[in-house]
Amino acid sequence: MAIYPDLKEKTVLITGGASGIGAALVQAFAEQGSKVGFLDRDEAAGVELAEKLSAEGRQVLFVPLDLCDIEDLRSGVEAVRQKLGPITVLVNNAAHDERHATEEVTEDYFDDRIATNFKHQFFASQAVLPDMKAAGGGSIICMSSISWMAGFGGMALYTAAKSAVLGLVRSLARDFGPFEIRVNAISPGWIMTKRQLDLWLTPEADAMRKERQALKRRLLPEDVAKMALFLASDEASAITSQNYIVDGGWV
Structure with missing residues (x-):
């Protein structure tokens, strides 16, 4: 990967950093020399990743918590701030693409899916705002998905939450811009995490992926x-x- 000298020693906060795309983000920023704090409810995977990177001499801090609990999230942000310094890069990565049939969705399940895939992105951005304002700038990156652009079925609440991320990004970018805080989104396609490989990648699905993508390799x-x-x-x-x-x- 390219090296960005300005990322060295910056404090970076990544949500959902214990596995999948999140773990790749933690690894990549750590290799830039950033001080990386990451939050996740998967304690075993988070501890393993933190120990591995620490053994390599990287500056990392793992805080196990449930991002759906906003007070817990705020406490986690504060723990990173106290240990690693003011946060000037935030990557709102955490999500869960659980499939669900519309007929079976209850109000509680609806609220849980929105909390899991969207709500914490707003409150994490809110929590780091004072640090970025004091620093004279920062970067917030929110993970969306191509799922809503491509019209995927079978997970309406996930696609709704991921489309909402774009509205959040546009508004926060306008609100935070006067403080030199940039807010952008990344919309991944079908990324071959272990979860995707274990649960969804059948020969038929892989053939469909290859047909739909302009680039034929797995991402x-x-x-x-x-x-x-x-x-x-x-x-x-x-x-x-x-x-x-x-x-x-793909899209």
Whole structure:
């Protein structure tokens, strides 16, 4: 990956960083020399990743918590701030693409899916705002998805939440712009995380993916991390309120 010197020693906060795309983000920022705090409810995976990177001499802090609990989220942000310093890069990555039939959705399940895939992105952005204002700028990156653009079925609440991310990004970019805080989105396509490989990648699905993508190779978490590094860096200093699609040409 490219090296962005301005990312060295910056404090970066990543939600959902214990596995999948999130783990690739943690690894990529750590390799830039950033001080990386990451939040996740998967304690075992988070501890394992933090220990691995710490053994490599990286500056990382894992805080286990439930991002759906907003007070817990705020406490986690404060823990990162106290240990690693003011946060000037935030990657709102955490999500869960659980499939669901519309007929079976209850009000409680509806609220849970929105909390899991959208609500925490707003409150994490709110929590780091004072740090970025005091620093004279920062970068917030919110993960959307091509699922709503491509009209995927079978997970209406997930696609609704991911489309809402774009509205959030546009508004926050306008509100935060006077403080030199940039807010952008990344919309990944079908990224081959372990979860996707274990649950969804059948030979038939892989053939469909290959047909739909302009680029025929499988996309990896590192492909998303490369875009996040760029958007977090000073190389993207004039870029805000945008959505970058990393899908190999699917949509």
